[in-house]
Structures are given as C-alpha cells and as structure tokens.
Amino acid sequence: MAGIPAVTIAVVAIEIHDFFPKGSTARTAAFAVHQTAGLSVLALMVLRLFVRWGTQPPAPSPAHNCCSVQHASRMGVLYLLMVGCPFLACWRWPGGVSRFSRSG
Structure with a gap:
C-alpha cells in the first residue's frame, strides 16, 4: 500500500x-x-521482492486452492510490468526515441 x-x-x-x-x-x-x-515505485518493488524471497509465504487456504494458478499468473504479470516498465522507459529515455530506431 x-x-x-x-x-x-x-x-x-x-x-x-x-x-x-x-x-x-x-x-x-x-x-x-x-x-x-x-x-x-521501482525501489519499493525491488525491496518488496527481496523481502518476499527472504520469507516464507503464508499457507494457502483450501477454499482458494482452485484459483492458485490464476492468482500466480496474474501476480507474475503484475510484477513483470512493475519492474519491466521502468527499464523500458530508461531504454527509450535519451530524447524519447529508442536507441535502436532507424530515424537518426
């Protein structure tokens, strides 16, 4: 939060x-x-990932066991976007144009 x-x-x-x-x-x-x-946001996300990798996750409840694959895939996509977007922005940062574009 x-x-x-x-x-x-x-x-x-x-x-x-x-x-x-x-x-x-x-x-x-x-x-x-x-x-x-x-x-x-990137710093908080990296900190959260380090804390998450250093601790055991809570035990899943039996009622939510059927949705564990969907939950894991949604969280994986969320983490990928939250970490990937800043790196993509840094890659495109100089002048707002990709370093690999043909217009230069």
Missing part, C-alpha cells in the same frame, strides 16, 4: 506535463516529478 501514492503522483505528473509548452520549466519539473515517483 505504500506505493499507491507514488504511483498516483507519477501518473498525474505525466498527464499534466502535456499542458505545458515544450521546453518550459514547468514541463521539465512535471517530468522530473514523474521520474522520481517512478523510481520510488
């Missing part, structure tokens, strides 16, 4: 940055807030 405010801040910052003219200080500041909040 600690990452929810950071996610909210990141989304709001990237949505409002389009309201400012390109090259303005306000647009740059909104993008910097987005990056900072995104890195905070």
Whole structure:
C-alpha cells in the first residue's frame, strides 16, 4: 500500500506535463516529478521482492486452492510490468526515441 501514492503522483505528473509548452520549466519539473515517483515505485518493488524471497509465504487456504494458478499468473504479470516498465522507459529515455530506431 505504500506505493499507491507514488504511483498516483507519477501518473498525474505525466498527464499534466502535456499542458505545458515544450521546453518550459514547468514541463521539465512535471517530468522530473514523474521520474522520481517512478523510481520510488521501482525501489519499493525491488525491496518488496527481496523481502518476499527472504520469507516464507503464508499457507494457502483450501477454499482458494482452485484459483492458485490464476492468482500466480496474474501476480507474475503484475510484477513483470512493475519492474519491466521502468527499464523500458530508461531504454527509450535519451530524447524519447529508442536507441535502436532507424530515424537518426
């Protein structure tokens, strides 16, 4: 639950940055807030993964045993997105264009 405010801040910052003219200080500041909040989410996610790997998970209840595969796959996709999106953003970061694009 600690990452929810950071996610909210990141989304709001990237949505409002389009309201400012390109090259303005306000647009740059909104993008910097987005990056900072995104890195905070990434740090919290990595910390959570380390804690999760270091402890035993709680025993599953028999009532939810039938849904364990679906739950595990949903959580796997969520973790993949939460960790993968910042790395993809860093890969595309220089000028907002992929380093491997043909337009340059």
